[in-house]
Every structure is written in structure tokens, then in C-alpha cells.
Amino acid sequence: MDFSTGMRVSASGLTAQRQRMNTISSNIANINTTRTPEGGPYRRKDIVFEAMPDARNFGEILTSAPDLKTQRVQVTDVLVDRKAPLLKYEPDHPDANEDGYVAYPNINLMEEMTNMIQATRSYEANVSAMQATKDMAMSALEIGR
Numbered sequence: 073m074d075f076s077t078g079m080r081v082s083a084s085g086l087t088a089q090r091q092r093m094n095t096i097s098s099n100i101a102n103i104n105t106t107r108t109p110e111g112g113p114y115r116r117k118d119i120v121f122e123a124m125p126d127a128r129n130f131g132e133i134l135t136s137a138p139d140l141k142t143q144r145v146q147v148t149d150v151l152v153d154r155k156a157p158l159l160k161y162e163p164d165h166p167d168a169n170e171d172g173y174v175a176y177p178n179i180n181l182m183e184e185m186t187n188m189i190q191a192t193r194s195y196e197a198n199v200s201a202m203q204a205t206k207d208m209a210m211s212a213l214e215i216g217r
């Protein structure tokens with residue numbers, strides 16, 4: 073694997089984890105949202121990753137054989153959670169139903185915070201891999217002097 077391939081693979085991981093972090097942040101920000109434009113409470117969202125063959129630029133694709141062993145990560149879907157909302161008895165709330173219950177999003181704050189820590193660690197690992205690749209490239213240039 074050459075340096076640019078290593079950088080592309082790490083960059084795809086950074087992009088995917090950034091998208092994951094944005095989704096988790098949206099879940100946390102909407103933990104008490106009882107009314108959405110779609111109707112009903114906010115629905116928790118989750119990211120689906122998939123390993124894809126490494127995308128190269130057009131010139132490289134034309135001049136080289138496909139390398140299916142080198143993979144990159146890509147976000148392929150955003151799933152909307154279909155769990156039933158949490159019902160809380162709050163008869164004075166403007167979104168309360170006829171029985172006085174308000175439907176809140178079924179979001180577990182501790183689970184979201186755990187996912188956020190995991191996404192942050194994965195992002196940091198990709199930054200470290202990019203830094204190591206850069207250091208190797210710089211060392212190779214130093215040898216050539």
C-alpha cells in the first residue's frame with residue numbers, strides 16, 4: 073500500500089466518524105423534542121457503515137488493475153429508530169394526548185454518550201494513522217537526500 077492509499081483510507085474513516093458524531097449530536101439535542109415536522113416525537117437516528125473498495129482518481133483507475141483488497145469505510149444509510157416513544161404523564165403539556173400523556177423520544181442519554189466516546193476514539197485513531205503515514209513519507213524523503 074502506498075502513502076496516498078493509506079491517507080485516503082484514513083480520510084474515509086474521518087469522514088464517516090464525523091457523520092456519526094453529527095448524528096449522535098442530533099440525537100442528544102433532540103432528546104426532549106415532542107413535535108417534529110413529520111409528526112410525533114423525534115426519532116433516534118443511527119449510521120450504517122460499509123466497507124467499500126478504495127476509490128482512486130480517474131487516471132489511476134484507467135492505468136492500474138483494481139485492488140479489491142484495499143477497503144475504505146463509507147456511510148451507506150441513516151436508520152431511523154422505530155421503537156415506541158416513551159410516554160410520560162404531563163396533562164398540562166401542549167403536546168399531551170387526551171389521556172394526559174406526552175410522547176417523548178426513546179433515546180438513552182448514556183448510550184448516546186457511549187457512542188460519542190467511541191466515535192471520538194475512532195476519529196482520533198484515524199488522525200493518528202494519518203500522522204504516522206505522513207511521518208513515514210517524510211522519513212522516506214529524508215533517506216533520499
